[in-house]
Amino acid sequence: MRRFALFGECLMAGLLVLLAALPVVTLVPALAAGCAHIKAHVDGETTSVRSFFGRVRAASPGGWVVSVGVVAGFAVLVVDVVFLRTRVVGGGYVAAVCSVAGVGLAVVVLRAAASWSPGASWPSVMREGARRAARDFAGSLLLVMSLAVLLVVTWQHPPLLLPMVGCVLMSAVAVDRRNRTFAENPISR
Template identity: 80%
Template sequence: MKRFSLFGECLMAGLLVLLAALPVVTVVPALAAGCAHIKAHVDGETTSIRSFFERVRSALPGGWVASLGVVAAFAVLVVDVVLLRTRVAGGGVVAVVCGVAAVGLAVVVLRAAALWSPGSRWPAVARAAGRRAASDFGGSLLLVMSLAVMLIVTWQLPPLVVPMAGCVLMAAVAVDRRHQPVSPVAGSSTSR
């Protein structure tokens, strides 16, 4: 039953993130609030809709600037891919490079969203996310795979974007939690 409740929270987080990201300048704060929502559920804290929007509000200072930068970077990469593939000789290679850059940017944004906590400053979070994306190749690859699954599933059945967005947020939290020390379980024996 507990696993099903986690799936329910991922579904709720996906829906709330998609709604909160509609104004575009709230994309990064919405992702951060979604990751914080899933962390709160896993840690047994409050996961109400009201607490989600309080997390969005807490992530907005500086987060709207990050959102504009991320949206602008993705827009430039998409325009480059479209123009280069169709109108420039040899543009296919550059289009692939732009595609790889877009995937890398998505991984850094997801890592930043998972690293964010109330009171964090976005420039510091972005630097830490970039360093972690480069140093933890396995975790970055897991996020790339989660994004690929989301794209494939939503391409086949677009309404599944809501639960898949929540699953990608859960993947970002899980990858981030790999770096935290594991606390011993109460009552477990450490003898060999």
């Protein structure tokens, strides 16, 4: 029964994150609040809709600047991929590099969102997310696979976007906790 409750929280977190991220400038705070929502459920804390939006408000100071930067970065990469692939000889190789850079940016953002805590400054959280993405390659690869599953499943069945976003958030939290466990107990490696 507890596993089904976790799936229900993933569904709820996916819905709430998509709603909170609609203004675009709240993308990163919404992801951070979604990860905090999943963490709270796993830890047995409050996971109400009100507490979720309280977490979004707590993550918002400075988060809108990071959100604009992330969205601008993705927009530049998408435009590069579209134009280079079709209009430049050999542009397919550069488009592939841009695609890998986009996946890397998504992994860093997920790592940062999972490690965010109330009161943390977003520039330091993003730097730490980038460090963790580079240091823990296996965890980053797990996040890449979760993003790939998100893309394939929602491409085949678009209504499954809600639970899949929640599952990606859950995987970001799991990778973050895995990383912290390894940092605290290096013998278990």
